Amino acid sequence: MTIAAAVDPDDVVQTLYLSFLGRAADPAGRDFLTRFVNLGDPAAVDALDDVFLSSQEFQDSFAARSSENYVRSVYFNLFDRNAGVDEVELWTDRLDDGGLDRADLPGAILETARESDLEAYEAKLFIADYFTDQAARGGWLPDTLTFPDLRSNDELYADLNRLDARYDTLSLEVFGQSLDGNPLHAATVGTGEAELLFVTQQHGNEPIGTEAALYLLDFLSGDTELAKALRDEVTVTVVPRVNPDGFARWEREVGGERGLTGPRLNNEGIDLNRTYDPAAPFGADEAPESVAVRELVARLEPDLLLDYHGQGNYRAEDGDLVTMSVLWPTNAGVDPAVADASKRAVAAIAESLEDSDYDLLTLYPGETNPAIARNGFALGGTPTVLVEQRFLQEMSEAARGLDLDYSALVSALTLEGFITMKGLVEAAADGSLETLDPAIAERLPERPPSIPYADVYGDDRYGAEELLIA
Ligand SMILES: [Zn+2]
Structure with a gap:
């Protein structure tokens, strides 16, 4: 399941950045890729997963990880939570033996996500969009996409x-x-x-x-x-x-x-x-x-x-x-x-x-x-x-x-x-x-x-x- 098939078209680009790179889209990247996605060619859109996977940034950050750690990072990037033991096992097996591509993992996880995770994903999209917009305007940005827990x-x-x-x-x-x-x-x-x-x-x-x-x-x-x-x-x-x-x-x-x-x-x-x-x-x-x-x-x-x-x-x-x-x-x-x-x-x-x-x-x-x-x-x-x-x-x-x-x-x-x-x-x-x-x-x-x-x-x-x- 590719990301393009799993999420709202308006959210495809931000979801690619979030799930594969763990960060908000930069304004230039968002503008360029949004135009590309809007061409409406499903094959071209699907190919974006691989574009991200072969990017230098992905290679530097995530490519060398074990399947297990890759699953963990996708969970954290999408939902801001640690993956459960069963979830890690399920997706690791599918990556290693089940023929699931690393490029298709975020889409597959989103496709089967429970409601509380979709809530978290919507929340992350909102924050990521705000970051991208502020970056485009040169506005003020907090340090990270995820803010600390409630303060004592x-x-x-x-x-x-x-x-x-x-x-x-x-x-x-x-x-x-x-x-x-x-x-x-x-x-x-x-x-x-x-x-x-x-x-x-x-x-x-x-x-x-x-x-x-x-x-x-x-x-x-x-x-x-x-x-x-x-x-x-x-x-x-x-x-x-x-x-x-x-x-x-x-x-x-x-x-x-x-x-x-x-x-x-x-x-x-x-x-x-x-x-x-x-x-x-x-x-x-x-x-x-x-x-x-x-x-x-x-x-x-x-x-x-x-x-x-x-x-x-x-x-x-x-x-x-x-x-x-x-x-x-x-x-x-x-x-x-x-x-x-x-x-x-x-x-x-x-x-x-x-x-x-x-x-x-x-x-x-x-x-x-x-x-x-x-x-x-x-x-x-x-x-x-x-x-x-x-x-x-x-x-x-x-x-x-x-x-x-x-x-x-x-x-x-x-x-x-x-x-x-x-x-x-x-x-x-x-x-x-x-x-x-x-x-x-x-x-x-x-x-x-x-x-x-x-x-x-x-x-x-x-x-x-x-x-x-x-
Ligand atoms: Zn009150």
């Missing part, structure tokens, strides 16, 4: 301090602490008039925004022309992981502990995102995390507050999974001008994700409760936008003991979050945050119904030998 609290603090030490353009402060005594950090970049505040992970088991925020800080602090220009126009303060105690509890659950307070909540069992009613503020004894956030908002008076969360899995009628849902403040007491400014931020997010066919953006069906940050801060006059990104269901399954490698999905969602945050910064810098049509936000589709985990991941859940509980 200690890793997060170390990385924030590393950014602080590396960049004069970034300043870091500890503006509060959690009930457990973990520091709450605010990192600020830029000197511009427009003030943005990005808050992530009020719910401990919703970590992707924190990962994305770290890439945003790295990009914004750096010396690209775009970053310099953005810093002149915008001041961005990022508060990553408001609920470190909850995240630490999630890690303990993954490690097998049971009976803990839910990782969504703080150590007092309080949902921090139900503590912001201006008429009924919580005290520092119960929720010091949200008291600190309230004080920070009062001090900074941002032009926009982004509150970044995670949600479960929702599938549209065409089969696509929702990657992100968004909403503005919906409490009836919010000043209509504040609500409109918030809708323009939603519109900016929609525009930033427009070019990617990986992303599926919908409205979030949120409540009017004034104790939710999105509503509570807007009642105080601050425009707010809520982001809810896919991955909560996977986090919950991991906490229950399911050992499935989500690294490609984490990477893709982190990139989506980075694009979203960067899009808001650019919209603040170029003034479109003040001029976009709020109606763009209202035209986003409703979020489709939720689906059970097994509907996304097929039988993986039940096939996992490592499942700790029934």
Whole structure:
């Protein structure tokens, strides 16, 4: 089975680069080969597998490997996971005795891939396309196609301090602490008039925004022309992981502990995102995390507050999974001008994700409760936008003991979050945050119904030998 026969024609070239070379296509290679593929001659397209196999780069990197190691590298290149023992055995046998060509292995693996692997493959394609596009534009690129795992609290603090030490353009402060005594950090970049505040992970088991925020800080602090220009126009303060105690509890659950307070909540069992009613503020004894956030908002008076969360899995009628849902403040007491400014931020997010066919953006069906940050801060006059990104269901399954490698999905969602945050910064810098049509936000589709985990991941859940509980 050749790659051309196994994948969508639009994805053939990127898949060739990914599977045979383990990297994103360079822009020139993509343009040249895409034209070639578009000639529509199936034999010519099929021959591309061999072109890649005989390339110097393949010869240097993969050609000398044993069949077994070649199988492993193709799995990792396509799905970002290690191949299972059975998988290595199956394909090694077919390469050595079954007449399967090395050139045909990636296509054959893709053709028989289970749904979770196809999810990972789609995620890698999205990331690879972003890399190729950015390379074509001379834009900023993270170091690798695959981003690190979710950072622990200690890793997060170390990385924030590393950014602080590396960049004069970034300043870091500890503006509060959690009930457990973990520091709450605010990192600020830029000197511009427009003030943005990005808050992530009020719910401990919703970590992707924190990962994305770290890439945003790295990009914004750096010396690209775009970053310099953005810093002149915008001041961005990022508060990553408001609920470190909850995240630490999630890690303990993954490690097998049971009976803990839910990782969504703080150590007092309080949902921090139900503590912001201006008429009924919580005290520092119960929720010091949200008291600190309230004080920070009062001090900074941002032009926009982004509150970044995670949600479960929702599938549209065409089969696509929702990657992100968004909403503005919906409490009836919010000043209509504040609500409109918030809708323009939603519109900016929609525009930033427009070019990617990986992303599926919908409205979030949120409540009017004034104790939710999105509503509570807007009642105080601050425009707010809520982001809810896919991955909560996977986090919950991991906490229950399911050992499935989500690294490609984490990477893709982190990139989506980075694009979203960067899009808001650019919209603040170029003034479109003040001029976009709020109606763009209202035209986003409703979020489709939720689906059970097994509907996304097929039988993986039940096939996992490592499942700790029934
Ligand atoms: Zn949340």
